[in-house]
Amino acid sequence: MTGTEPAVPRIDTSRPHPARVYDWFLGGKDNYPVDEELGRQIAAMQGDAPRHARANRRFMERATRTVVHETGIRQFLDIGSGIPTEPNLHQIAQAVVPDARVVYVDNDPIVLAHAAALLRGTPEGVTEYLQADAREPERILERAASVLDFDQPVALSLIALLHFIADDDGAPELVDTLVGALAPGSCLVLSAMTADFDPENVGRGIAAYRASGVTLVARSHAEMGRFLKGLELLEPGIVSLSDWRTSADEHDAKEEPVSLYGAVGFKR
Numbered sequence: 001m002t003g004t005e006p007a008v009p010r011i012d013t014s015r016p017h018p019a020r021v022y023d024w025f026l027g028g029k030d031n032y033p034v035d036e037e038l039g040r041q042i043a044a045m046q047g048d049a050p051r052h053a054r055a056n057r058r059f060m061e062r063a064t065r066t067v068v069h070e071t072g073i074r075q076f077l078d079i080g081s082g083i084p085t086e087p088n089l090h091q092i093a094q095a096v097v098p099d100a101r102v103v104y105v106d107n108d109p110i111v112l113a114h115a116a117a118l119l120r121g122t123p124e125g126v127t128e129y130l131q132a133d134a135r136e137p138e139r140i141l142e143r144a145a146s147v148l149d150f151d152q153p154v155a156l157s158l159i160a161l162l163h164f165i166a167d168d169d170g171a172p173e174l175v176d177t178l179v180g181a182l183a184p185g186s187c188l189v190l191s192a193m194t195a196d197f198d199p200e201n202v203g204r205g206i207a208a209y210r211a212s213g214v215t216l217v218a219r220s221h222a223e224m225g226r227f228l229k230g231l232e233l234l235e236p237g238i239v240s241l242s243d244w245r246t247s248a249d250e251h252d253a254k255e256e257p258v259s260l261y262g263a264v265g266f267k268r
């Protein structure tokens, strides 16, 4: 483990937390009654929320495989990594590139509590975890530099993270700071919630989160594009996750669009 965090993380089980609600959607066991309660409320109001969580996880898998197979990138910075769910990003990357170096970052202490399991990567590679807030990107870059060489390309993953951070809470600036620190050849793998396809359902989900004190923002195609400005987008560009490199026979491709946009953009 890296950094200066307390040895015993403080876990607040009196309020729901996005990482644990997401874990509940994925069928995991690392959540508390408050998380399950909010998960059930959201699923009742927005019936396809668990489907969205599973589709988002599959996007992470497809996008990470695309990056490792189609580029020479061997370094990964995954911010908003979530509670470990197999296959984890480091397992996907190190299966192809055993010496891949991976830094996970999340602000939830329960993720830190599970880091022991997460840290079991290949002997040749490095798998580290930082507890830090995405709204402090300089701090993340400074600490991640003990593992990653920022003079070489890095795949930066912000997967299902930015909808928890409003623009006036620094979302555009944190993306600019992180992407600005990356070497040419690096990429940004992004997914975030949108109301473009199903505004009513997504609006109900947002209301349920907000009623529990959790910020959730949906972004339009144009707003997603601003996060990726100046980057060269991989085909098919910014699309619903169900359309991002799913083969025609895949489950996701046959269903209604998932209400998250996904994209991979390269810094040239």
Ligand SMILES: C[S@@+](CC[C@H](N)C(=O)[O-])C[C@H]1O[C@@H](n2cnc3c(N)ncnc32)[C@H](O)[C@@H]1O
Binding pocket: 018, 019, 022, 056, 057, 060, 079, 080, 081, 082, 083, 105, 106, 107, 108, 111, 132, 133, 134, 135, 158, 159, 160, 161, 164, 165
């Ligand atoms: C929906 S989960 C996504 C997990 C994983 N990236 C995935 O796509 O499967 C969002 C994660 O972002 C984390 N998160 C939310 N706000 C954050 C912040 N300001 N800084 C760091 N992590 C944050 C949550 O704790 C949670 O683990």
